[in-house]
Amino acid sequence: MRLTLSGLLLVVAFITSTAQAQAEAQLSGREILDRVEDNQRAVSDAAFNRIQLSSCRFGLQNNQITCAERPRVKALESVSINTGVDNRDTQSISIVLEPAAERGIGMLSYAYDDPERDNETWLYLSALGQVKRIASGNSDDDSESASLFGSEFTTEDQDTGKLEEYDISILEEGTESGRDVWIIETIPNEDRARKTRYARTVQYVDKERFVVLRADMYDRQGREIKRLMASRIEQVNGVWTARSLTMMNLVANRLSNMAILEINSGIDVPENFLTPRTLTDVAFREAELSRIRAQVD
Template identity: 35%
Template sequence: MKTACSFVLAALFLVAATVSRAQDALEIMTKVDDVTNHSYSSSVRQMKFSTCRYNVSGGKLSCVEKPRVVIFDSFSKTRRPPGRRDLDFKALDVIIQPVSDKNTAMLSWGYAEDDKASDFWVYLPVLSKVKRIVSVADSGESGAVFGSEVSAEDADVRKVKDYTYTLLGEDTYRDRSVWKIELTPTDSRRKRSFYGRIVAYVDKERFIVLKEDLYDRSGRHYKQFSAQDVEQIGDVWMVIRASMNNLTKRRITVWEHPDIVLNVDIDEEFLSQRSLTDFAFRERHMQTYRQYLVQGKDRALQVAAKP
């Protein structure tokens, strides 16, 4: 009888501990969502993607070809619908270099509505044509952003409710104390995701993700995201330099955005399909919003110059 009671008590303790760890993981990832998606309402930034095939020798990764460098302007805006935690999201990215790809643009719309997939469109100036990107769960090749190893799914805004969470433990990454948390897509999310699970390394102090191991639905370690530089922009902690490493293809994209300004006024009509094809309309607005970056640099120089 005592043995049976002990077994029941041990089982109840294990269940309680599992529930507690899941709840702790959910609370941590909710705070990550607050920092990543809810701490500012709009942004203007200049981005740089550098992509190459690589080899590894002596534990060091090196490109085996000249990296393909793409520089683009990025504009985004979020809005929280009444009664919802999740955000509606709109973004427009426009290539400015190389010249051969100049004016290629990608429009992204994300939705707070449950189970509604995000929309992505790309304008190809060579064809004078708008193409819709579909992020297909069965293909890791679908939806690559500007030929990089960042997919449309990687660039999408994650919703907390689209995953279940397990706290795997604690660790150290780049001299920072982190939690290791496993993200498993819900049934509805799994239908639209290439990934079967994700292991995130979350900075304990700043609640930002410093590394992710991304596994495909067969369990293969497919990609790895690594944050390299983190800065505080105003009151917001942000990753400003990182890499996405495709471990199966041995291709890596290093991305950075050294120029960024937050919480500026962006006309929502600018973040519409009109900006994909109406060049004059798009350029007029882009010139205005680029001034925010110039003004931001001027303010930073003024602060730096103070004794």
């Protein structure tokens, strides 16, 4: 039998994908979410992003979820790096560019993989004239961790790590947005439950791309309180990532869309840029941001 080169490649690809599919079919829920987070970390490492954050009250019209008011739109620039043991901690800073009245407001976050270390957030408000640390944990159904610039995204929604604080199980396999997905349930353990608003989360993970396409968050009474929808899944430096994330607050009927308009990774980020100093020292911040922008523009 004569095998052409293209035929050989096809066979190899088939064998490889079949083996990969078999291996992935045997992944546990924890392993799947580890890979999801590895993807997230890969995209956030040494990254400079430009983000449009839109928020509005929403409703249904013609069986379509739509804003019921003019969305409030903010433009952000965000810089992040991975650090710590095995680069599993993430430090990120976001600065508001628009609207003009909020220009310069910044938020700095440290997300630790270690469950023993609470994540940290700082915010600079020019009216106060100083950097404020923000308490990020919460422990009852009526509270949320710090909001990201008044949106429905909270610092908790942005976090990675601490998976060992959850019981993770695959509920079933199904489809979401036309893609094959694992439907994975995460339930926080006793320690984590004291710090999260979500008593249960159901995530729909793309089986091929290891991207969360949808996440349903439930409170302690079993009510679905928030839903995350991901779209515009694209490969960035070989890693699949969602460039549009929409968080729907089903209690407040409000949603926020985070459109990542530009993702630039492999950026040379100065070591001391992701510190509280950057929030308040405008000369330093703008000098470093200019260097970072020059790497991508």
